[in-house]
Amino acid sequence: xxxxKVGIVQQQISNDVQENMNLLxxxxxxxxxxxxxxxxxxxxxxxxxxxxxENPTNFDLAERIPGPSTDFxxxxxxxxxxxxxTSLFEKRAEGLYHNTAVVFDFDGxxxxxxxxxxxxxxxxxxxxxxxxPGDLGFSPIKTSLxxxxxxxxWDQWYPEAARLMALQGAEMLIYPTAIGWESSDTEEEKLRxxxxxxxxxxxxxxxxxxxxxxxxxxxxxxxxxxxxxGIQFWGNSFVAGPQGEILAKANNKEPENLIVEVDLSxxxxxxxxxxxxxDRRIDFYNGLDKRFLD
Numbered sequence: 004x005x006x007x008k009v010g011i012v013q014q015q016i017s018n019d020v021q022e023n024m025n026l027l028x029x030x031x032x033x034x035x036x037x038x039x040x041x042x043x044x045x046x047x048x049x050x051x052x053x054x055x056x057e058n059p060t061n062f063d064l065a066e067r068i069p070g071p072s073t074d075f076x077x078x079x080x081x082x083x084x085x086x087x088x089t090s091l092f093e094k095r096a097e098g099l100y101h102n103t104a105v106v107f108d109f110d111g112x113x114x115x116x117x118x119x120x121x122x123x124x125x126x127x128x129x130x131x132x133x134x135x136p137g138d139l140g141f142s143p144i145k146t147s148l149x150x151x152x153x154x155x156x157w158d159q160w161y162p163e164a165a166r167l168m169a170l171q172g173a174e175m176l177i178y179p180t181a182i183g184w185e186s187s188d189t190e191e192e193k194l195r196x197x198x199x200x201x202x203x204x205x206x207x208x209x210x211x212x213x214x215x216x217x218x219x220x221x222x223x224x225x226x227x228x229x230x231x232x233g234i235q236f237w238g239n240s241f242v243a244g245p246q247g248e249i250l251a252k253a254n255n256k257e258p259e260n261l262i263v264e265v266d267l268s269x270x271x272x273x274x275x276x277x278x279x280x281x282d283r284r285i286d287f288y289n290g291l292d293k294r295f296l297d
Contacts, residue, residue, distance in 0.1 A: 010034025015222035056228035081111030115144030
């Protein structure tokens with residue numbers, strides 16, 4: 004058996020970046036103290052979710068990679084001897100920005116990064132204003148614990164992304180996330196959205212026979228443009244096993260750290276029972292590279 008203890012940090016974010024980072028450090032250390040070997044943080048965890056409004060001054064929040072934030076999280080990973088998955092606003096060049104996940108190994112080195120590929124542009128989620136689509140492809144990141152298929156938020160709705168990670172040897176799918184409810188949604192619509200969000204990610208676990216780790220932010224955040232009443236991020240961070248079974252799940256209102264043991268060796272057995280990769284009809288999938296088949 005090959006087991007990994009995973010820590011997930013579901014945190015409420017304030018407008019004080021240093022306060023957020025200090026609290027993240029404390030939560031990471033708490034996870035490590037409980038035996039976590041891999042710790043995953045939520046999307047854009049240093050700051051409020053600034054994409055609720057199109058404001059050019061928000062580009063000042065971006066950083067170079069490597070830079071001050073990677074130095075900060077590198078030191079934590081090294082001190083705690085953990086693999087750490089972070090999510091940062093990357094300034095790649097003047098006027099060129101990405102939503103980028105950075106992975107640190109036990110010794111604090113950056114072992115890989117992933118630039119968010121699917122960029123949404125919806126009311127209160129104006130990410131196309133800020134982020135250039137990723138150009139690193141769907142490439143898993145090799146760490147001392149195993150091979151991680153790191154994706155980011157909107158990527159979690161696309162089975163193609165999960166499949167390509169799995170086909171290249173990813174042993175887990177990891178989704179730092181920032182998703183929540185807009186105030187005008189009815190209670191019925193809120194429930195439908197939440198269920199769909201969890202179900203699609205569980206389906207990636209089932210279809211690929213590997214665990215999924217999804218870490219969402221929590222709490223209400225104001226829309227700085229005041230065009231909406233802000234977003235209530237719905238939490239519900241969870242870990243699912245290779246058959247989609249929920250191994251652990253956080254609440255929907257409060258910050259929470261969870262530790263869950265994931266048995267990576269189960270994937271081999273599950274794939275023997277359900278050999279989806281064996282039975283794929285790759286000779287008839289050529290249409291998947293089209294936007295739409297008329």
